[in-house]
Amino acid sequence: MSTVELDQVRKIYPNGYEAVHGIDLDIAEGELMVLVGPSGCGKTTVLRMIAGLESITGGQLRFGDKVVNDLSPKDRDIAMVFQNYALYPHMTVAGNIGFALRLRNLPKDEIDRKVKEAGKILGLTEWLDRKPAQLSGGQRQRVAMGRAIVRNPSVFLMDEPLSNLDAKLRVQMRAQVSQIQRTVGVATVYVTHDQTEAMTMGDRVAVMRAGRLQQCGPPQHLYDHPDNLFVAAFIGSPAMNLFEATLTEGCRSVRLGSQEVALGDELRVTHPALAAYGGKKVVVGVRPESLPAVHDGSPATADTRLVGDVTLVEALGSELQVHFNIDAKRVYAEEAMDEDEIAAGGGVARVAPHTAAVAGERLTFAVDTAALHFFDADSGAAIWN
């Protein structure tokens, strides 16, 4: 068991490309740290540097208090699960799981015992004599896990281990992987590009973009307090609605296109830094669930209401997802949202089922102003205090 600490770790590839720009990260013993970000942001590079498969260009990597920058992979006592599993096709499941133990020249009966034990944890007991080609995707994934846990490593590294599975299996395996990780109790770095996976599995989540760490914290904290536009847009599904807006002098209200939404006094208390933005352009973020539709029982105050032109209504049973347009300009954080979301345009609100929302008509939302997010229009940094 060991902690993992990255101290300004950088990676410049031999072709001169700087894939990682100096990252600070520390993973506690037994913690499951999820590294999440869009494709190409350098997650795999970070993981491979921790594994020792890529050299570290600058900074320090420590396991416990030991600097391991120049340690070869086999001396780091890590186990890694690759995206494509990389099972040995010519060995049986038992052979695959036991390979690392055979390398250490452990006695045969001890290897057998450990392999059986790992097989049991992973539900592979009946498949131990099969070759990987005869297994389903989910079983192969578990063999790759088994190969890693049987070694009893002090650090566990996983690179998008579930991305080759179909959606349903992925959900099941998420739970199973985090349960196994808890059982084994080793510091784990888990890489994914899927924010849902990050949110559901991570003790903490580190969001990366273009080789830089954006924010690191428990999933709920990232959701409630994103540090910048990118994290705000990346975490959460459907994504947070982001609009260009202007704060009025004194920050009593915010203008969204032709509409004006009043801001409560308590907001000026919780966000004192907003005062500096009076009369200036900002980006306002509002989560879909902070936009309930106005109904009979809504608070009487009409000045926190927002009227949108409904473009599409998706009924999910438990709620309606209402896509709407207002005349304020939408803001897109680069790479944070997928094509579909951007193409759809407009905003999304999650409203109660049975709300009378019809495409082509207007709908009035009661904005939960206490849950609004504000960002600097130029830097994209969140305005907190």
Next chain:
Amino acid sequence: MRSPVRKGWHRYINGITVATTLTVLFVTLPILFMLVSSFKGTAGIGSAAIYPKDPSLINYNTAFSQYTFARYILNSVIVSVTSTALVLALATPAGYALGRLPMRGKMPLLVALLMISVFPAIAVIAPMFLLMRQIGWTNSYQALVVPYTAFNLPFSIWIIRNYMMGIPKEMEETARIDGASPIRTLVSIILPPARPGLFTAGIFTFTACWTEFLMSLSFNSDNNFRTIPVGIALFGGQYQIPYGTIFAASCVAAIPIAILVFIFRRSVVSGLTAGAVKG
């Protein structure tokens, strides 16, 4: 549109089966003719009869008793097996390096290999003969083993390289993380899935050595060092060609190749396709 389902043996008659049958016949007819004729007595050799009138083994007997055909077989086995073993021993690490290791100047090297492998042997026979004579290698096994190895190496390296490129690098990396030495990784992780590639290269090389004629004829004039193709070609004397014996000897010579292909047929087919598709 679907053609109506036909019943009975009629459904086996269609364009594809007919074309396949004709092709197979076209390719195998000479071999069949050779096989059948080898059992004909001296009298029947000239005839085009499909079945020998009175089948006999006399031709086979002659090949082994009147000529030193057994010696030729031994020579061919020694030369071909040694060359194939050498080629595989050299092409495997070379193919691994060219297929899987980061290396400068890989492409020029590969192109050079390809060019060498299509270079016609006949163009270098004369200088090589002089060379062989000078270093005193004429009439020896190494006179054939060394050039056979050299000439078959480039193509084998290509086949093996293509095959090895198809093996995901993560397999190696996992082994490395688990603490396997480079040699152990090559032997237990890379070679087993690359085996069809080795078989393919091996069979190509073996067949090429087994049937090679020019160098064998030029470098080894001593009867004791002759290989099968040259030996068979020199059967008989000035005034007569013993076709029956030649057919019989040729049939015997074809057996090892047939066996090899039969044993490794699955691996070879997958080796040929996998190298192409994955590489």
